[in-house]
Amino acid sequence: MEADSRLVLPLAAIFTAFFVAPLVVLLLLSLHGDIAMQGWTLHNYVKFFTDPFSYSILIDTLLLGVKATLVCLLFGYPIAWLCARAGARWQSVLVFLVILPILTSVVVRTFSWIVILGRQGLLNQVVMGLGLSNEPLRLLYTEVGVVMVLAQVQMPLMVLPILTVLSKLDPNLADASRVLGAGEWRTFFRVTLPLSLPGIIAGCILTYAASITAFVTQTLIGGARLIYMPLNIYQQAVGANNWPFAAALSIIFMITVMIVVGVLGAIGRRSEIHGRA
Amino acid sequence: MTASRSHRLRLEAITHRFGASTAVRDINLDIAGGELVALLGPSGCGKSTLLRIISGFIRQTEGRVLFDDSVVDALSPAERGVGIVFQNYALFPHMSVGENVAYGLQAHKWPRERIGKRVAEMLDLVHMGEFASRKPRELSGGQQQRVALARCLAIDPKVLLLDEPFGALDKNLRLDMQIEVKRLQRQSGITTILVTHDQEEALSMADRIAVMSRGHIEQVSTPTGIYDTPQTLFVNEFVGTTNVLRGEFIEGPAVRLEHGPILPVGPDKAFQQGRAVVVSIRPEQLRFRPAPSDGAFAAVITTVLPLGAQVVYDVALTGGPSLKIAEPRDAEGGLRPVGATVYLAPASPAACNVFPAS
Ligand SMILES: Nc1ncnc2c1ncn2[C@@H]1O[C@H](COP(=O)(O)OP(=O)(O)OP(=O)(O)O)[C@@H](O)[C@H]1O
Numbered sequence: 001m002e003a004d005s006r007l008v009l010p011l012a013a014i015f016t017a018f019f020v021a022p023l024v025v026l027l028l029l030s031l032h033g034d035i036a037m038q039g040w041t042l043h044n045y046v047k048f049f050t051d052p053f054s055y056s057i058l059i060d061t062l063l064l065g066v067k068a069t070l071v072c073l074l075f076g077y078p079i080a081w082l083c084a085r086a087g088a089r090w091q092s093v094l095v096f097l098v099i100l101p102i103l104t105s106v107v108v109r110t111f112s113w114i115v116i117l118g119r120q121g122l123l124n125q126v127v128m129g130l131g132l133s134n135e136p137l138r139l140l141y142t143e144v145g146v147v148m149v150l151a152q153v154q155m156p157l158m159v160l161p162i163l164t165v166l167s168k169l170d171p172n173l174a175d176a177s178r179v180l181g182a183g184e185w186r187t188f189f190r191v192t193l194p195l196s197l198p199g200i201i202a203g204c205i206l207t208y209a210a211s212i213t214a215f216v217t218q219t220l221i222g223g224a225r226l227i228y229m230p231l232n233i234y235q236q237a238v239g240a241n242n243w244p245f246a247a248a249l250s251i252i253f254m255i256t257v258m259i260v261v262g263v264l265g266a267i268g269r270r271s272e273i274h275g276r277a
Numbered sequence: 278m279t280a281s282r283s284h285r286l287r288l289e290a291i292t293h294r295f296g297a298s299t300a301v302r303d304i305n306l307d308i309a310g311g312e313l314v315a316l317l318g319p320s321g322c323g324k325s326t327l328l329r330i331i332s333g334f335i336r337q338t339e340g341r342v343l344f345d346d347s348v349v350d351a352l353s354p355a356e357r358g359v360g361i362v363f364q365n366y367a368l369f370p371h372m373s374v375g376e377n378v379a380y381g382l383q384a385h386k387w388p389r390e391r392i393g394k395r396v397a398e399m400l401d402l403v404h405m406g407e408f409a410s411r412k413p414r415e416l417s418g419g420q421q422q423r424v425a426l427a428r429c430l431a432i433d434p435k436v437l438l439l440d441e442p443f444g445a446l447d448k449n450l451r452l453d454m455q456i457e458v459k460r461l462q463r464q465s466g467i468t469t470i471l472v473t474h475d476q477e478e479a480l481s482m483a484d485r486i487a488v489m490s491r492g493h494i495e496q497v498s499t500p501t502g503i504y505d506t507p508q509t510l511f512v513n514e515f516v517g518t519t520n521v522l523r524g525e526f527i528e529g530p531a532v533r534l535e536h537g538p539i540l541p542v543g544p545d546k547a548f549q550q551g552r553a554v555v556v557s558i559r560p561e562q563l564r565f566r567p568a569p570s571d572g573a574f575a576a577v578i579t580t581v582l583p584l585g586a587q588v589v590y591d592v593a594l595t596g597g598p599s600l601k602i603a604e605p606r607d608a609e610g611g612l613r614p615v616g617a618t619v620y621l622a623p624a625s626p627a628a629c630n631v632f633p634a635s
């Protein structure tokens with residue numbers, strides 16, 4: 001026991017130095033009154049919650065995460081399901097395609113999305129070429145565009161946990177369901193889906209956390225008029241040079257994210273207890 | 278109750294290939310309503326494949342499956358009305374025992390009130406009534422198996438398929454569950470196929486046994502028929518233990534063994550003169566003789582194994598191979614000593630099975 005705890009000490013020291021300490025600095029910074037950084041006050045927090053503009057950005061950001069996560073789940077679950085069902089060779093091809101976004105630089109892949117989504121972009125050429133619309137769709141610098149790109153970019157974070165759970169599912173369970181008279185749909189909704197809930201929750205937590213903090217994607221695709229928390233913090237700190245307010249925003253953002261992730265995690269743990277054989 | 282629920286099952290010339298490899302080959306089996314047939318064979322011989330063909334999960338490459346007199350090949354597993362107990366039971370882990378049993382009834386669109394009654398009735402049948410609200414993980418192996426049985430019997434299947442259902446149970450519990458399953462099977466009169474690679478299980482439970490080897494059926498017979506009159510050397514060696522001696526077939530009928538002596542065999546054995554054959558004698562069909570007499574082999578005892586009610590001796594024939602011989606242990610419990618010279622002979626010529634040498 002003693003030897004164990006001593007082994008942990010260096011790790012704990014590193015953790016304190018590089019993670020806890022900056023947070024403490026951030027917290028202290030946020031309690032300074034103004035740009036001059038004099039005195040102690042809750043002024044920055046009061047300002048945030050009394051300024052509709054500030055907190056509407058937080059709400060927008062949290063909702064953006066929800067939308068991106070839902071779209072990601074909508075496409076990610078079927079992809080994971082196909083991967084789990086595919087033969088070994090197809091499975092590796094599909095998994096490679098899914099993780100491809102992780103393997104390219106954020107900036108590069110975001111710019112290629114700009115090329116796709118723009119007024120003269122690939123997508124609009126296809127849509128107009130097919131005669132689905134007479135005017136180019138507005139996707140770049142809109143939330144729809146941001147959600148689309150986030151969903152694509154975070155796809156691996158959704159697909160991989162679900163795929164892991166699905167491929168560990170006992171195939172006899174689906175067989176048992178079918179032989180008891182259930183069709184494909186009943187088998188899916190009553191057996192496969194509930195048992196893959198732990199993977200869905202894990203995928204949602206990862207996708208959600210990654211989507212709301214995706215500074216580059218949000219900013220490049222969303223443009224200057226769509227402001228989310230990461231950009232807001234950046235503008236306060238670097239643009240307005242108001243470090244205490246930026247620090248307060250960071251703390252508030254962090255805590256709300258922790259609450260969301262905590263709630264999802266609690267649901268996940270419950271479903272896991274239910275699902276364990 | 279029995280007759281109405283008993284359905285006949287027929288397999289006609291079933292062959293199945295996975296790509297280039299043949300998993301089962303030309304299987305013919307006719308199972309009467311209410312009969313319990315064991316599929317017995319070593320790992321990989323195609324037992325599970327055959328079970329999956331009967332249940333409709335895989336469509337055989339050739340041949341037909343008939344329930345009563347109708348071909349079911351085009352029917353899905355759901356439509357065939359078979360019940361399966363999987364080796365790992367495959368209970369739905371996120372549902373309670375009661376919900377597991379109700380699952381098939383819901384899928385069959387039973388009205389809600391009747392489902393409740395039926396679930397209670399089925400759980401009582403397997404003595405699991407008080408566990409209805411438990412989750413499968415809170416049950417022991419034997420209890421899980423009872424639930425799996427109740428779940429598949431609830432929908433009143435035409436045929437019950439058991440894929441190595443006792444493999445995961447320890448020895449005592451296994452015997453209890455074998456008796457229990459046999460009781461339920463008799464009581465419901467349901468036609469049943471039991472897949473197993475445990476010969477004792479097949480011998481004790483089945484009305485008939487189909488011994489399989491490398492994808493085809495070697496012999497179908499009653500347990501005693503399989504044990505006493507095996508038709509192939511494979512069946513003889515796979516079911517029970519036996520001694521195998523090589524030799525050549527001669528007039529008599531008899532077999533001249535490789536190491537010299539001549540062994541008379543039953544008059545029903547007919548082979549060409551000089552044909553290379555193997556003779557198989559079960560250990561309990563060998564007898565000790567008090568003195569070197571006609572047709573008795575001299576041997577030296579090398580190992581003594583007192584196995585409860587009987588004693589098995591390993592003996593080395595003079596100038597020949599080793600044999601096993603079993604003898605009931607007498608009340609005094611006197612054992613023959615290691616190193617003693619003994620004389621032994623088959624109980625009768627009919628006790629020797631003769632097969633062509635491969
Ligand atoms: N899906 C499949 N694809 C290819 N080959 C298969 C498949 N399923 C089974 N086989 C092959 O068919 C043969 C029979 O397999 P099967 O599972 O029926 O054996 P088994 O008698 O049930 O063995 P065990 O006692 O180990 O369960 C084996 O050689 C196996 O490798």
Ligand SMILES: [Mg+2]
Pocket residue numbers: 324325326
């Ligand atoms: Mg098998």
